[in-house]
Amino acid sequence: MKERLKVIGRQGSRLFQQNSKITQLGKSGRIAEAVKVFSSMDRKNTVTYNSMLSAYTKNGKLGDARKLFDRMPDRNVVSWNTMIAGYLRNDSLQEAHQLFDSMPARDGYSWALMLSYFTRIGDLEKARGIFDSVLDKRDPVLWGAMITGYAKKGKIDEAKRFFDEMPVKNLVSWNSMLAAYTRNGAMRSASLFFDGMAERDVVSWNLMVDGYVELGDLDSAWETFNRIPDPNVISYVTMLSGFVRNGRLVEARGLFDQMPVRNIVSWNAMIGGYSQNGQIDEAMRLFQEMPERDSVTWTTVINGYVRVGELEEAKALLNQMPFKSNGAHAALISGYLQKGKMEEASQIFDRIGTGDVVCCNAMIAGYTQSGRMEKALNVFKRMMRKDSVSWNTMIAGYAQAGEMDKALRLFEEMGQRNSISWNSLMAGFLQNKSYFNALNCFVSMGREEIKPDESTFACGLSACANMAALRAGKQLHQYAAKIGYASDLFVGNSLITLYAKCGEIRSAEILFGEMGSRDIVSWNSLVAGYALNGYGMEAVKLFEEMIGKGVCPDQVTLLGVLSACSHGGLTDQGIELFKCLTVTEDFSVEPLPEHYSCLVDLFARAGRLEEAFEIARNAKSEENVGMWGSLLGACRVHRNLKLGRSSSQKLSELEPHKASDLVLLSNINSEMCNWDEAEKVREAIEGRGADKQKGCSWIEIGNQVHAFLSDDRTQPRTGEICGILKSLTEHEIICCS
Incomplete structure (x- = not known):
């Protein structure tokens, strides 16, 4: 009997070891080895099958898992839960639901699996339906899942209501509710709740520190950190990451040096801080001191070299890297793309040999930015898995290339759209002057219940501005204020442009004055608004105020102030400003063709046509249609037929397919009673067969x-x-x- 018990004991021990081996191999992704161990076993129990089932599902082998599940001689609730968890992990909801409904018996984990899935994807209605179906609601896990689900949706009051109704609360429950406050930035409520907690652990303290860090309130975070009775490595890493993220590297390094135990995350955080701030030498010193490195470490340093433009060093480090990291490859590809080195980027990309989504997205972005849409489409089609970035980049690329039909086709093919998808399409319509379609996108986006962001409002307001749709623009303004975006810099700049283009320059001034922060676009928007409404002196004064506040003007500023001087008849001021911005060492703004066009218009409006003609003839860019068009228009006003003919000839060379120059020249002749000449020009218009652009x-x-x-x-x-x-x-x- 003793011998038989020994044999049974040895067999049980061997079975236990084999089951553990399958579990370990499955966790490390070595599925083929796990299958080999499983197949070689002469004796298997339910635990064996469950271990193999878990290995399959955790590695995405759902087909193999289901075959094994169907031929299991005996299943317990763990078997069912493992299979359901596998389906849910891969978003195979229908299969998971079918299994769940077929279960002979369910435990708390079964209910929690389904409930947690729906809270994770934000479908709180279905989650609540499952919760209400549970007969025994004493399990805190079910309540915790609902609290977390409501918190993720920002519905803190509902989360608190669930917490208050819990029949049994444990420390995990208290921390779940605390997390609901901290992760939604409600730190005042979090602090009150924290003070009233029946018990706390280091997780509770860490949640408070993390909440303050996320809000950027590092003083409160540091004060809370120093009150932690027994901080763990997560406490240190959370505070360290807060300092790093806000550029406070001296304090971060001080905390790093005093850490009793440093894990690899703390090293990576510190290296990342130095890399992001361009201190690559200091990052490398830490890199060399590290006792062990992971793929994140290598990728962070490689990315650091890319940031400072040292691509050869980044490439050398990539070649030494013992891990395969698509993130590191993507960083180097992006670096080459930023430098316009498409061939080098392609070589790195081809070397990877996989359809990694990050690297593919980097290549697609590079091709779209350089206008090589066919190349971008080839990469896009080859991708095994596409994410929203892939689709959005392609949509934006086609929009930038003016191929809105292709952009729209891709948009309609997308499975799930987000605000960036809509913004990309809206920006494309704006760029291609389809303002109605851009505004319709805003409306359609609301029907799909996708919340607009700052870019959405900026696009919508720009569409209204270009159509002078003041009432619609005001409605967008009210909507932006209601959901908290009216104070956003981009939205504020768009509002200034809207009111200025709609003739409400006073409203634009008020908005500009109320802005908490301004950038160069804010100043340029109001300068352009003054120019558009004929307030030349106001534009010049604003420009002088801008210089006085140390804001450096750019090419857009020069265009706006020149236009203001032109429309306001301030010829001398315009000339002085042009010289000041383009000649002096203080600014040295490089003039564009549009600036020469504006300068010509400035002289032409003042009747100084000979000077205007000399500027046009000697301009650095002779291929400027607007410049010669302005001059020809002025020739009509001042009835200067000689210069009108020369300007018309230049326009004919630049735009042989259009007849606008000949129409103006014919009008000049008619107004000067040169009827024969006017008739000849009209015949030339018919003979040219030019395209006629319809007015709108x-x-x-x-x-x-x-x-x-x-x-x-x-x-x-x-x-x-x-x-x-x-x-x-x-x-x-x-x-x-």
Whole structure:
């Protein structure tokens, strides 16, 4: 009997070791070895099958897992839970639900699995339905999952209501509720809750430190950290990361040096801080001191070299790296792309030999930015798995290339869109002057219940500004204020432009004055607004104030202030400002063709056509249609036929497919009674067969923007509109006669 017990004991011990071996191999991803151990076993129990089932599901082998599950001689609740967890981990909800419904018996973990899945994906209605179906609600895990789910959605009051209703609370429950406050930035409520906690552990303290760090309140975080009775390594790393993230590297290094135990995360955080701040030598010193390194360490330092532009050092380090890290490859690829070295980036990309999403996205971004959409599409098509970044980058690339039909087609093919997807499409429509479509995107986005962000509002407001749709713009302004984006810098700049373009320059001034922070775009927006509304002196004064506050002007500033001087008749001031910004060492703004066009317009409006013509002829960029167009328009106003002919000839060379120059030249001849010459020019217009661009106007009526194209008969009330116009014209003729 003793011998038999010994044999059974040895067999049990061997079985236990084999089951543990399968579990370990599965955790490390060595699935083939796990299968080999499983297949070689002459004796298996339910634990053996469950271990192999777990190895399959954790490595994404759901087909193999299901086959094994179906042929198991005996299943327990763990078997069912393991299979359901595998399906949920891979978002196979239908299969998970079918198994869940088929379970002969469920435990608390079974319910928690399904409930946690729905809270994780934010479907609180289904999560609540499962919660209400549970008969025995004493398990704190179920309550904790609901608290976490509501907290993730920012519904702290509902989370607190669940917490208060819990029949049994443990420390995990208290920490779950505390996390609901800290992770939503409600630190005042978190502090009150923390003070009232029945018991605390180091997790509770760490949550408070992390909450303050996330808000950027490092003083409160540091004060809380120093009160922790027995801080652990997570406490140190949380505080250290806060210092690093806010650029306080001296304090971070002081804390790092006094850590009783340093884990690899703390080393990486410190190295990351130095790398992000360009202190690559200090980062390398720490790198060389590290007792052990992981792929994050190597990737961080490689990224640091890329940041400072030392790509050869980054490449050398990548070649020494003992791990395969797609992140490191992606960093180097991005570095080459930023330098415009597409061939080097392609070589690194081809060397990887996998369709890693990060590297593919980097290459797609590089190709789209350089306008090589065919190359970008090839990478996109080859990707085994595409994320939202892949789709959004392609959409933005096609939009930037002016191929909005392809951008829209990709957008419609996307499985799940986010705010960036909509913003990319809106920005594309704006860039291609499809302002109606951009604004429609804003409306459609709301129908899909996707919350707009700062970029969404900026795009929507820009669309309204370009259509002079003031009422719609004001509604967006109110909406932005309601959800807390009106004070955002980008939104504020867009609002200034909106009100300025709609003629409400006073509102633009008020917004500018109320801005908490301003950038160069803020100043430029108001300068351009003054220019657009004919306030030349105000624009010059604002420009002088801008210089006085130490804001360095750029090319947009120069364009705005020149335009203001031109429209305000401030010829001498415009000339002085042009010289000041483009010639003096203080600024040295490089003039663009648009600046020369504005300068020509400045002289032309003042009737100084000869000087304007000399500027146009001697400009650094002769290929400037706007410059010669301004000059030709001024020739008509001042009836200068000689310079008008020269300007028209230049425009004909630049735009042979258009007839606008000839139309103006014909008008000049007609107004000077040169009828024969005017007739010849009109014949030349017909002979050129030029494309005619239709004029377009917008008008806002009854909270709706209407567009009118010249010679457009598709408007439903075209006949009525034409009749009214005819009646008004006849009335004007009678009054004048």
